[in-house]
Amino acid sequence: SRRPAAGATGASRRAAASSPRLDEAAFPPLTAEAARARGWDQVDFVYVSGDAYVDHPSFGSAIIVRLLEAHGFKVGVIAQPDWNDDASVTVFGEPRLGFLVSAGNMDSMVNHYTVAKKRRRQDAYTPGGEGGRRPNHAAVVYGNLIRRTYKKTPVILGGIEASLRRLAHYDYWSDKLKRSILLDSGADLVSYGMGERSVVAIAEALDAGLTAADLTFIPGTVYRTSDLGSVVDYELLPSWDEVSADKRAFAASFATQYANSDPFTGTRLVEPYPNGVYVVQNPPAEPLTTPELDAVYRLPFTRAWHPAYDAAGGVPALDEVRFSLISNRGCFGECAFCALTFHQGRIVQARSHESLIEEARALVDDPGFKGYIHDVGGPTANFRGPACAAQLRRGACPSKRCLAPEPCRKLEVDHTDYVALLRELRALPGVKKVFVRSGVRFDYVMADPDRTFLRELVAHHVSGQLKVAPEHVSRRVLDVMGKPSHEVYEAFAAAYEEENRRAGKQQFLVPYLMSSHPGCTLADAVELAV
Structure with a gap:
């Protein structure tokens, strides 16, 4: 049935x-x-x-x-x-x-x-x-x-x-x-x-x-x-007895774990019980190369739920990703509240254009495809490679963020490859529209003096509203979060509005905000509310 x-x-x-x-x-x-x-x-x-x-x-x-x-x-x-x-x-x-x-x-x-x-x-x-x-x-x-x-x-x-x-x-x-x-x-x-x-x-x-x-x-x-x-x-971590008895010992243990989550600089950790x-x-596994990542996505997936689930109407989680493309993994944004760095790492790995075009053609051949690619992204849509060339030689800096509180002077800010990829995808026969619904790191956009990506994002890849994550307005809370200042978000919002005017569109910006992050006081919450 x-x-x-x-x-x-x-x-x-x-x-x-x-x-x-x-x-x-x-x-x-x-x-x-x-x-x-x-x-x-x-x-x-x-x-x-x-x-x-x-x-x-x-x-x-x-x-x-x-x-x-x-x-x-x-x-x-x-x-x-x-x-x-x-x-x-x-x-x-x-x-x-x-x-x-x-x-x-x-x-x-x-x-x-x-x-x-x-x-x-x-x-x-x-x-x-x-x-x-x-x-x-x-x-x-x-x-x-x-x-x-x-x-x-x-x-x-x-x-x-x-x-x-x-x-x-x-x-x-x-x-x-x-x-x-x-x-x-x-x-x-x-x-x-x-x-x-x-x-x-x-x-x-x-x-x-x-x-x-x-x-x-x-x-x-x-x-x-x-x-x-x-x-x-x-490196010997605090024991189970120590972290159970002392919150500071647990915090110190996690800080050591976090500092050793890079495959190039991480060391072996031992936790006594x-x-x-x-x-x-053991130290983390090395990230996949682009050819290795491409090979994973060439595996013979049917792109469907198992037919045993047909009678129940299938598996709803497939709906969100059925016509989306995963273009990268890893994130050098390193927000303090996010598990991505601890799981996927800070070194961004990206699939080749050829791999993504091949998968997009498979989407076009799907009888249920209506011409709309719902997303081309990953943890952060507009990251298409490591933050800098040094990351692939000696890993991500263990005590320094790439983007916050200010972008690192060695950060390679370049949307050229992503712009080219999106152009190739929207030129495919059978594709009417290519949306970007993964998170766009707005401070990375603002660090790029070339506005081509923002201009084409607004003109071709927003489905009425763009969701971004400034998270808060308080400078103190943003510092704890590892996020840029609120002024950077305001500058992005102004640039986004200007590009919409240029394109003759009325599209909205939807900010994600977090009210109770550790370190946030009542005064900070009031500042966020007003």
Whole structure:
């Protein structure tokens, strides 16, 4: 049946109606029957996810599964297992090499609750938008669920939830510190950050006969040990007992972690726990090169949800990205409140024009495409490369921001490549309009003396309103946030208005503002309000 469930969004209903029905064989297997249809007696890896399976490069599970397939591994997917039923993770039996576990594209707690800790009613990553199909702290729950049945099979955590919780961390939802997710989940390893390099290295090492306990050498991973004799070149963090007892010790620990989040300058970190247990974080994996990133996006994604979800109306999260292009990853904006730097890093990696044009042509061929590319961007749309050439030789500066409080004198400000890319995309046959809906870093725009990008952004790529993030107006709060002064935003707003007049358009600027950032006083809040 192609009839969407009542919970499906209107866009999901239209997508279900306009997309050709894809054969299940085009997708990674979600059932033992599908695996047997491929002639597999045993899978190499079982990928357990808190999301429904969507075979699209905006979904981390699809990237990792397709990447492992490209390296010759057999991967079965268990999407949204019933955490109250131990048998739900035995669909494929015991994998030859291990379980890969992710809470999904979002942290499960953010998926479930608003900032006011009110339960969300829907889950866009579940068929029909149905809520309640994953547990709180899903990575921990899934890890323990697997461990109850498979005592010795390697379990590797990945995804945003595990990445941000790889060492002792503050849990907003319980207002308490929590241990490394590695300890609470029963897993053997955490693959943190963008996982392409580390996951392939883990898979190849296990395939070569190494045990999970042997995998202490892979960049971008976290492991546990009871013996520091073989751990070299490390910095010792405050212990769990110390950070639990002293907020300043925790703050100092996180500052050290943050300073070591660069693949070129970061060192190995060791976090002591009671009873002689140590959690060791290896330095981050190096960023992908442009050819490597292009290769990821050339993997054979069907760009659709699994047909098992058709009857429910599909997976609503696909609606937002179905006709969008991811052009980059990483961000050198480094806002203090943002997790991007801690997960994706400060070194921007960009796809080639050829790769993006190839994907855009695939969008045009989609029966549901109406001529509109909804976005061309990433964490920050108008970043198309590292902040400076030195970042690829010696990493990002550990104690200096690229843009705030003032742009670094070595910052390479240039929108030429992005302008050329957008021109190529909007010239494609079948493309009526190319929008930019990812965040545009307005201070980077204002640092560019050439107004071509702003002029063409206004003329061709805004759908009535442009969203930007000045975040606050108080100089003191903006300094804490790592944001430019309010005067920079006002200058951008004036330039944006002028370009709209020049283009004969009436388009609006929508600022994102944050009222209760740490360090913000009542006086600052009043200043923001007025």
